[in-house]
Amino acid sequence: MPDMQPMPPVPDESIPAIVERHVAEAPDxxxxxYLGVTLTIGQVDDLANRLANRMRELGVERGDVVGLHLPNSPQYVIGLLAAAKLGCPASGVSPLLKPDEIxxxxxxxxxxxxITLDQLFAPIAAQVDGRLPTLRAVMTTGPxxxxxxxxxxLASVTGKVPKVALPALAHVRCVSLWPDINLADNTRxxxxxxxxxxxxxxxxGGTTGNPKGAELSLRNIxxxxVQNETVVTYDVxxxxFASVLPxxxxxxxxxxxxxxxxxxxMLVVPNPRDVKSYCQAMLKHPPTVLGNVPTLYQMLLSEPLFRKVDFSRLKVAVSGAAPAPVELIRKVEEIIGHGKFCEAYGLTETSPTLTMNPPGRARPGTIGLPLPGTDIRIVDAETGKKEMPADEPGELIVNGPQVFRGYLGLPDESNRALRSFxxxxxFYTGDVARKDKDGYITICDRAKDMLIVGGYKVFSVEIENKLKEIDEIELSAIIGTPDEERPGNDxxxxxxxxxxAGKALGxxxxxxKVMAYCRDKMAPFKVPKYIHIVAQIPLTPVGKVDKKALRR
Incomplete structure (x- = not known):
């Protein structure tokens, strides 16, 4: 097998330092x-300074965590940059989460x-009031x-963007981002x-049932x-960049x-499913880089404007989160150009990318080759101590500078995931894979009991644990079946x-009752599409749910 490519040097430079360097060189x-408006790098830096100063006034200090409960928007970039300027870690909070999950x-x-979108926070404000003791404040912003x-x-009179009124809250201090940063000091x-x-x-998601916070250092990120930049040459x-990945x-x-x-x-589209607006942005600013999940590429193929975009300068179209069918790749490359589609594989814990199918040398059906500095081994799934020969399946494990430092507050989980080899x-990924003699890797099966729905990971144990709150359920099991309408999804x-109690109810x-509970308590992609009520769920000899039997 080929030797691991050497890791390129990583500059000792933070995101704010990078942005300030760009401002010094080309402020305009x-x-x-975003929605027909362009913000310069100088404006973004100025707004981030203003927001950082306002955050300090609200009591945010170095080391405090800032949550970003937003769709893709200028506010996300500015909020992330402001947090970094203060020396604060940030945490992305999915707009799809339900109140309990938030x-x-x-x-x-x-x-x-x-920092949250008013349209996201208003419907849940009363439900979370008094349940967020760590918060100093909630900062709302409009789209x-x-x-x-x-x-x-125009948006107001046409009703396209309704005005949002937050309810009066007793335990959460709410402030507004836009008026606050316009009045704030812009000192560096x-x-x-x-x-x-x-x-x-x-x-x-995690084996404990609750999501786990993967701590990613600046070096990881x-x-x-730097590793991703080795696949294609990018010019400052x-x-x-035309990516609608959230x-x-x-x-x-x-x-x-x-x-x-x-x-x-960066072309910013708040609703990734609005492929018409996405294409209109690309028509105005032809992309050099695309980044999407396979489902989104499929949606783009159905949008007539996609074929009118100028892809002559396009260097690469990256796809991830789920396998891309060979036929989809062929149809996309008929429009964007042959050899430009590039599948990537990674995980939250690895910042995320581990492998890429190099443009021009891609092998469809595989996840490509390890990035430079990424040592991927395939080991026996039983003990994790024996390296498997070429073309033999086993668990994919990885060492590299992008591998996370551990799960927040979960030393046992961290020790199980990060082991010496x-x-x-x-990092023991839990994914079953095989590596051929040329180093190309193929995923044979996903991590145990994990589903992919619309590109999002769904961990069955998380849903099963939530359902224990329902008295009418004795036992439950989540199983994924292939989604024929969306290849690579479940x-x-x-x-x-x-x-x-359930038998008495009928x-x-x-x-x-279960469907209503799921829709109320879970993100939409986690809600079961089908509910099967069975006389008995099969168990293994040691008393665990036998999902293999259920799948049969």
Whole structure:
């Protein structure tokens, strides 16, 4: 097998330092294109300084965690940069989370300030009031705050963006981002950030049932940015990034950090499913880089405007989060150009990218080759101590500078995930894979009991643990079946064994109660599509749910 490629040098430079360097060199360089409005790198830095000063007034100090409960928007970039200027780790809080899930993450990460979209926070404000003791304040912002006055007026009179009124809250201090930063001091804020400092706390599902906060250092993040840059040559100030991967997800963050490092123009689309607006942005600013999940590429193929975009300058179209069918790759490359589609593989814990299918040398069906400095081994799944020969499946483990430092407050989970192999600390991914003689890696099976729904990871144990709150359920099991409409994705199936209370209530009533509970308590992609009520859920000899039997 080929030797591991050497790791390129990683500059000892924080995100704020990178942005300030760009401001010194080209303050008027375009940075963000959002709903027809362009913000320069100088404007972004100025707004981040203003926000950082306002955050200080609210009591946010170095080391405090800032939560970003936002879709892709200028506010996300400015909030992330302001937190970094203060020396504060940030944590992306998915807009898809339900109130209980938000409360859990805010408390678990000890979030001090939550920056949120008013449309997201207003419906849940009363439900979380009094349940967020770690918060000093909630800062709300609107989707059109950064638009010129005439566009705001037009949005108001047409009703396209309804005005949002927050309810009066007794226990949460609420402030407004837009008026506050316009009045705030724009004095430079710059707290030094060491490469080993925690920069992001990104949440991922876990075997305990609750999401786990993966602590990613500045070195982890910037190492992975540098590694990704080895696949394609990116030119400072000349790139246009057209990625709608959500920034609350580590894959989206990776594209954002790379865009900031290369002083790229980033096309920002708040609703990734609005492919028409996405294409309109690309028509105005032809992209050099695309980044999406396979489902989004499939949606783009159905949008006539996609074929009108000028892809002559496109260098790469990255796809991740789920396998891309060979036929999809072929159809996309008919439009964007042959050899430009590039599949990537990674995890939250690895900042995220581990492998890429190199453009022009891609092998469809594989996840490509390890990035430079990334030592991937395939070991026996039983003990994790024996390396497997070429083309033999086993658990994928990895050592590299992008591998996280551990899970927040979970030493046992961290020790199970990070173990010594061949003298190196390796992350045991739980994914079953095989590596061929040329080093190309193929995923044989996903991590145990994990589903992919619309590109999002769904951990069955998290749902099963939540369902224990329902008296009518004796036992439950989540099983994924292939989604024929979205190749590479799963359909969530819930199997239920009724308790005596459930039998008394009846199948139909239990079905309706469980579905209503799931829709109320879980993010939409976690809600089961099908509920199967069975007489008995099969168990293994040691009393565990036998999911293999259920799948059969």
């Amino acid at each position: 360089a375009p940075c963000i294109y 409360v859990y993450q805010v408390e678990n990460a000890h979030i001090r300030l939550l 059109i705050d950064f638009l010129p006055a005439w566009k705001k007026w 804020v710059f707290e030094p950030c060491r490469m080993e400092d925690v920069f992001m706390i990104q949440y991922t 910037m190492s992975n940015v 100030g000349k790139e246009t 920034w609350f997800h580590i894959a989206g963050l990776s594209a954002l950090f790379m865009g900031l490092r290369k002083r790229a123009l 061949d003298g190196k600390t390796c 359909v969530v199936n819930l199997y239920i064994q009724l308790s005596d 199948d139909d009533a239990v079905h309706d």
